[in-house]
Amino acid sequence: MCLAVPGRVLEIEERDATRMAKVDFGGVIKDVCLEYVPEMQVGDYAIVHVGFALQRLDEESAKQTLELFENLGVLDEEFGDAWAKAARDAGAERPAGTTPPPAPAQDADEEGRP
Secondary structure, three states, rough: OOOOEEEEEEEEEEOOEEEEEEEEOOOEEEEOOOEEEEOOOOOEEEEEEEEEEEEEEHHHHHHHHHHHHHHHHHHHHHHOOOHHHHHHHHHHHHOOOOOOOOOOOOOOOOOOOO
16 A cells, blocks of 8 residues: 655755655654655655655644554554565464475575585
């Protein structure tokens, strides 16, 4: 699922002639493009979708939305470690007494050693 999530601008920089920011989404920090909302300043909240800030948002609305998303588990779904979650889910569904699948083979050196 792709959501537009509110986040707080922590820092702003010019990167390759593009205005970029480090944005905090309830503890998860991501790089976000600010080109659509040039008025954004450090400390402001923005609605962010697929790495682009789309609109400035007041702090109270942002915090309420983040709290709601967290209660619904949406933040974990959007920002959580998908690989770790998949591994946990797979482990939970494995019948008792069975072993996990073998680890992927490592690359061998020229003499065939891992």
